Each structure stands twice: as structure tokens, then as C-alpha cells.
Amino acid sequence: MKKELLKVKDLKISYFLDSEVKEAVKGVSFTLYEGETIGIIGESGSGKTSIAMSIMGLLTNAKIEGKIIYDGIKFNTLRQKELNRYRWNEVAIVFQNRLDVLNPVLTIREQIEEVLKKHTMKSKGDIKKRVKELFSMVNLEEKWLSSYAHELSGGMRQKVLIAMALSCNPKLLIIDEPTSSLDVLSKREIINLLKSIQKKNNISMLVISHELPVIQELTTKVEVLYLGHILEEGLTRDLINNPMHVYTRGLINSSCDINVYKELWGISPKINLKSGNGCPFYQRCVQASKECTQKLPRLSYISIERKVACNKGGIVTILETKDLSKAFKSHGSKIYACKNVSINVKAGEVAALIGASGSGKTTTAKIISGFLKSDSGSIYFEGKEIHGCEAMRKIHGIQIIFQDPFSAINGDFTVEKAVKEPLEILNIGSEEERKAMVKKALQDVQMPFDNEGLDIRCNTLSGGERQRISIARSLVMKPKLLIADEITSMLDPSTKANILRLLKGLQNEKGFSMLFITHDLPLARKIADKVYVMNRGSIVEEGNALEIFNKPKCQYTKKLFKECFHMTV
Template sequence: MSLLKINDLKCHYLTDIDTVKAVDGISFEIEEGEILGVVGESGSGKTTVALGIMGLLPENTAIYGEILYRGELISSLPEAGMDKLRWKDIAIVFQNGLEVMNPVMKVGIQVTEPMIRHLGLSPESARSKCADLFRTVGLDPKWMDSYPHQLSGGMRQRVLLAMALSCDPKLLILDEVTSALDAFTRKEIRDLLVDLQKKNGYTMLMISHDITFVSSVASRIVVMYSGRVVETGPVRDILVSPRHPYTRGLVHSTPDIFVYKDLWGIPGDIPAGDGFKGCPFSPRCTQKIEICSKASPVLTPIGGGREIACHRGGIAGLLEAKNLNFRYRLPDGEYLQAVDNVSLEVREGEVLAIVGQTGSGKSTLAHILANVIKPECGEVFFMDGNVSKENYGNRFSGIQIVFQDPFSSTSSRFTVLDAIKEPLYINKIGSNGDRLQMVKNALELVRLPTTDNFLGKYCGELSGGQRQRVALARAMVMEPKLLIADEITSALDVSTSANVLRLLKGLQNRRGFAMIYISHDLSLTLKIADRIAVMNSGKIVEVGNSHDVMLSPSDEYTKRLVGSRIGLCCHTH
């Protein structure tokens, strides 16, 4: 039997203006001795869950559903009944010691108070136990006679932890216990919690927006968004292979997980009020479909101890290549195997980098995926359609490719307007007035001028960086669902390359399209890629999360590729 079980819990704050659905129908359970992490952005309802379990929600809260402790319903207990459970059975450690603690009472007295009240200890016995608790949490007992303001943030957090442990509870709720602490103190608190759990077998509910901290302690994670659970599962599975678009956004926003990558948060904000219908994440989601704005998804088991709430079953596949082969005929009649039985998958909204030496087959593969050339055998599917049979490059929400050399891919005889407008004209999209506005919108996206003077410039008058941005605008004007960027910075200087790359990743983050980034520069790909596929002699020899490929490559060629980086910052890897 679970120690704590929550069934369809709803906590709605009633105000004069509207109803705030802080928690809106969540269910989970904690086994005895387990550490369960609850993560999510600020405002997702994590602290409300903790207060609901403790029976500490304000009077203007409407509470529905069930909270069971050891099979006993506690959510409907009167205050006197909950008071018997607090501290002895369930205790909480709050996130801000200075606000929670009484500023005019010495911390030792505050820690002994629950023991005197709930355990019936004498003041002398309680003080003796308090000294032991201070030692347990790494504090010298001399600090018992200090006031809260005389302690550092880390020390106050340890005092609150000692207070929570004072009555030897079975369930310990930790609410953002490290949010305001420095990295060193944070690790000390983490080590202390792990040690306490090992020695005493505490069951812990760990609430935090810091997914790194939670994952270092918990065995299982619950991901909350806008008062609902969107995904649950074992810690490693959630971090390595998040299945919900929101979870992926959280993981990719965490610097301790993607140590080489630039930080890009999830665009948009959590919806407020009670007027929203459908999936609450849909306004920020890159793969939403019609039903997402009409109905809320149900949390559904998907195997392996995981659950997900998504109408599309989680992050959906966008492009799938199966057994692709392509050969070039050489002047002497021999054949060069450029692509050799390659299979890969690209999911909605992700950035897949394909890296390898010059001549490894990367650009040929890119051209096959974009349907620029046909494979000798194998198939490419895009949104369940066959790329070779459909013109996905000729429509909105299709596939677009930006080629390696901007001087060859855009005609010097075209004006900027003509170059960007051409795909709209060829595919008979919009009127002349509509096309002009679409071109200006695309130029704004790539941060180029929209004046008549610039539109009338010939591409041959532009710098390399400007010309590559025009090529990017030409692709973006078709609003692609998948963008293939083939060595787009290789012909540019380092400063221009950095600007173009950051612009490209910013566009991808805001617009939500998936991207295949082709490059021989591993350092560059690490800045933007979610996953990396390593290509050698026409074959993909390794695929994995970018940090895994970088820090622990498994293939010998990948190891050589990682070791070939040069520079003062590279010699330790």
C-alpha cells in the first residue's frame, strides 16, 4: 500500500475577480521509502499541492478530490485531526527560512516547540534532542541561541530541516529547499538529504523548479504544468528521453544537463484564470493540432513506468528516413557510396545535427531528405507522406533547405525582393501585395532592413552574412515545419557565423520548427543541437543526445572526431 496517494486533487483559489485553478485534477502516489520529485515552472501548482497535503491552504480555496495517507482519507479531516498528523507523520520544509521563521524567537526554541507539543517532551529533553538534530543536519548546537537573521541562508535551511525532522515524521515534504542557495551549500543540502534517506528511510516529496537538483536525489519525477501532471516516469528516462514537449523544454533549459548548449527557455507563459479550454500547454506547443485547443488530454500509461498527457502521445515524429542509399558515378566508371543504408528520425520541434568530416556524405543525405535528389533505394516519410511523391518544398509547413554557399544559392542578378519572393511566385502563393508583405515579414525575422532601397539591392551587392540571411529569409517565407541547414556558416567569418547561428536558433525556438543542421564543426553543433548523428563514409555510426555524444562517445570514429577539436579549451576533453 502506498504511503501517500492523491486522487484527482483540485485546489481552486476563489477571488472576487475570477477562479485560479492552481491544481486542476492531479493524481500520483508515493511508496514508503521512495523519493518522488515534482518539477515545473513557477506557477505550475507545486507548492499548492504541498500545502494541500499539509492542510494549510487558505480559507478561500475550494478543494476537491482525495488525499490518502496510509489508506486513510485526510483531505476531509477537521483541523484538529490534521494537527495530530502534522510533524509526527507528515512534515514540511519551506523554501524561505527568513519568511517562515519567527524573527523574534531564537531558532532553538522554534525547533523544540513541535517536540514539546506533539511528543510531550519536557523543555530540557526537547532542547537536548534539538542539539542532536542540529548535529545531524550539520550545525553546531551553539547556533540554537541565535535569531534567524543571524544565520546564513544555508544555515536557516538546515534549521528548518531540523524542525521538520524533530518529531521523526514518515513523510517529509521539501518545498524549493535549495532555490536561494549557492552551489556549494546546495550540494551540501543534497548530500545531507541523501544521507538522511539512506540512514532513516524517510519517504520524501521533493518539490522544485530545479530539475537538476531533483534528479540527483529522486528516483521518480512528476512534471506539472498549469496545475496538471503532464508526464511522470523514472528520473533517467525523463532526462534522457522526455516525451512531453513541455518536459523537453524544461530539460533543454537546464544548464547542468546541456553543459555546452546556449540557453533558450520555452517561449510564452503559463495561462492564467479559468477561461482556458483544452490542453493548457497548447499556446506554447510546437506540435499542437485542432483537438489540443478543445479538450484536455488525459494522463495515460505508455509503458516502462511512464505516463504522459498529450493528444499526440508525446513528442511526435516529423520525418523518418529508412535505409537510404546513394552512389556517385566517378569519371573512371567506379562508384562512390555517398550514403550507405542510412536510417534516422527527426521529431517535432527538435534540432538534429549531422556531423562528420568533409566527404562523409552529409550534404548528399541532406539533399535526399529535402527531395533535391532521389535515393537509389530507401524512403523518406514526412508527416506520414512519402517525400518523393509529394512536393513538400512547394507548400507552407513543408521542408525547406538552406544551402552551403550563399553566393551560389542566390542569383547575383536577383534583387533581394526577387530572391525571397521567387518561391511564392513559382508556387502561385498570394497576390503581389501579399507576397511583398510576406517578404518583409521574412526579412524582419532574419533582422534585415525592409526598406525599398534594400529590397531593390542586387544580391551581388550584399556581404556574405547578409546574403546568407537572404537565403534563410527565402526559406522562412514558406513557413517550414522542417528546415535543413547545410553548412550554412562554413563560408562566413567567425563573428558573422556566430550571429547567423544565433539568429537561426532564435528563430527555431520562437517559431517551433524542427531543424536538421549539417556541419563538420562539432563545437558549433554543440551550441544548438538537441541530438547529434555522427556520419562517416556514408554511414551514421552514432546517434545520441548532444552532451552524451560529446562527453561519452561510444564509436571509435566519434572519439577521434571529439578529440580532433583544437584550442586551449579543448585539451581537457
């Protein structure tokens, strides 16, 4: 049976800053078993380092509540003198690699010897022997022992810090940002070194890092920390491949190491540190509701190895279609434009529906938006079955932007009339409110929204400008799902790039989900979180965008990518 080595239970850490009390950690619990490696990830200021320092008993200026139990011993009730028996010998920390962590006036040898003198009963000779052993363990040449910290490179200093932490053979190693500010080769060396040390010595590790590839390589389980709360916990590989909390997904989407093709967008930064009694993440959450401002979500199991702190049980599904089919008659035979199409789009997600022209993408979009009736199948929007255009005819519903901005908007309309029309048809808001909504939408799409701008006739606008008006016309309805059907295919490359950046920026800021329909594969690769590949009316492949673009499985997808990306598949 696995043995519990470290148990952190309802840990709360507060700092006293002048007259203010700042809560850095607000009830964190997790268990680390012998030989296990756990990662803690989160934005700066989430409380990662405070947790590490509190386990080491190094937060002398903070109030610590809850329990830190190491091997059955209540660490946070011990006096500093008693703690010294365990520090370095049982639990050691590899501090973040900064020049000031090492003493500038002592040689590296003197600094490692000092740790051994202080925490072991070794003789002078044994200490010298151990220092050499440690240097060989971290692959450093002995000649560097007589150097000073400033004479070493960042990677070498990190190795020295690891050697110091290992000096007394600890069972638990806490590693704070092991590779930050290291070049790519030194990073690789440090990761490999830590992996081999962990394996050889069966050391348990708590790795704190904002670099997801480091966490991916070094840990088996991960805790996702936000403003002192754990918002998600799970097995590292599963959690990174399939995050279930909006915050975790945002962290993953911000990592350029993981998103090698996609444009990077950080989590929308609306943030007020005082979250009151509600969910700490609600101001930045794309699926927040009123309940979230009042109810603090508890970290609870949503599957065997996954816990999420969210009142809605994690990222919700906005759109789900089940077995949509539509056939047309041609020369007496039935041709399926869309056959058993099942897709789902989650809150805040961009799902790309790709495939060659005529594969059934637009038919699917028309059925979802209610412009075309399917022969069979069903559509669910926010968990409720919808029929016809009902989701299009409401605020916070579904909106669609078409390929051709010229036919989508009446050229005789003024800009104001074109954007306001859906509000008028559905009788939403007073005249004054509608005008304010139109102005806001125009501002969002970076079009003039003064009286002169509102009076411009649409037929005097360029294709790119008209497409911006189409986007504004959709945004004015504050959609939860936007269907973008080949919206850049009629635009020149520069306008296309600008429109795409604008739309993705708006999606990131406002948090709507997007079904992005395109035959332009490089474009899909830049924007999609998830991909559906369509051929002859059927979905032939689906999954995480990175996985599909890296390793397509279906022959048809392989053929498409081979043509487009000159991929050898």
C-alpha cells in the same frame, strides 16, 4: 508489496481573489509509496507549492476538491485539530528557505523546542536531548542553537528547517525548493544531507524544485506540472534523458546545469492563462494543431513507466529516413556516398549531422530535400512516405539553406524577388499576401523590409546579409523542417555568430525542427539536441548531444573530438 503512503486523486485547488476564482491545480493525481521519493517540477505558477500546502492542510483560504489520502486517512476531510495529530508527527514540510520562515525574535533552540512541545508528549529533558540529536543529524554545531535566524547563513537556515521538519520522526517529508538561493557548496551539502537522511530513515519524500539536478539526485520518479496539470510522469532518469512532452523538453533545455555546452533558450513565452477546453500548453507548443484547442489531453501511458498528457502521444517525429543509400561510380568501382542512413528528427528538435568533409552529409541532405534520388531506402515526413521534392513544394514542408549564399540566390534579383520566388513558383497567395509574407520573413531575419529595402539588389549585399535572405526565403514557406547545410562555413566568425543566434532564435520562436549539417563541431555542440556522426557514408554514432559530446563511444567520433576539443578519450 509496496505500500501506498500518499495518494492524491483528482486534486483541484481554487483561490478566491476579490471577485475572481483562480484555479491553481486542476485535477492532479499521483501515488507515493513508502520509502519512495517523488519530484514535482514545473515553471513558477504551475501549482507545485499549492499541492504541497494542500497536503499539509495549510490552505485555509482555498477550495480543495478531490482526495488526499495519507496512509488510508482522507486528509482533506479532517478538521484542523484532527490534522494536527498527523502534521509533523507523520507528515512534515521543509519550507522554502526564506528569512521570514523562521521567527526572528526566538532563538533557533526555542523554535525547535516549540515544535516538539506542541506535537509530542516529551519531557523537558527529552526535548533538550532531541534538539541536540537533530542538530547533530543535520551537521550543525550546537553553538548555533542560541543564535537568531538572521545570524545564520542560507545553508545553515536550510539545515535548521530540515531539523525542525524531522523533529517528530515523520514518515513523509515534503520539501519545497530545498536549495533555491544557496551557493553551490551549500547546495551540495543539503543534497547529500537529504540523501543520507532518506536512506537512513527510509523516509518518503515529495521534493518540489525547479532545479533539475536536485530532482535528478533526490528522486526516483517525477511529475511535470504546468498550469495546474500534470503533463508528464516517469522515472526521473529516463524522463530527463528522454523527455516525451514538448513542455518537459523545454524545461530541460532551459537548465544550464544540464546543458553545459548548449546555448540556453527558454520555452517560447506566448502565454494566455485561459486555455479553454483544449490543451493547456497549446499556445506554446511547437506541434499544436486545431484539435489541441478543443480537446483536453488526458495523462495516459505511452510506455511501461511513462505517462504523457498530449493528444498526439507526446513529441512527434517530423522526419524519418530508413536505410537511405546512394552510390556513385568512380574508375569502374562503386563508392557509397551514403549507406543505409537512418535518422529521425522530432518536432522542435535540432539534430546535428556531423562528420568530416566528404563523409556524406550533403548527399544525405540532398536526398532528403529531393534534389538527389537515392538508390534505395525511404523518407517519411510527418509519418507519410515522400518522394522527390514533394515536401519542398508546399507550405509547412521541408526547406533547405545551402552553404554558399552567393550561388543560392540570383544576384540580379531584388531582395523582394529573391524571397518571393518560391511563393510565385508554387502559386501561393495573392500578390498582396505574398508581399506581406515577404515583409514578415525579412523582419524575422532582421533585414529592412520597407520599399527601399525590398528594392535592394542581392548582388550588393554581403555574405552574411545574403545568408539572411536565404533564411528568409526558406521561412516564407513556414517549414516544419529546415535543413541547414554548412550555412556558416563561408562566413567570418562575427557574422557566423550572429547568423547562428538568429537562426536558433527563430527556431525556438517558430518551433520548426532543424537538421543542422556541419563539420564545425564546436558549433554543433552549441546548438544540437541530438547528434548523428557520419563517416564514409554511414552513421557511426548517434544519440543525445550531451552524452555524445561527453562520452563518445565510436573510435571515429573519439578521433574527431580529440582533434577538435583536445579531448582525452
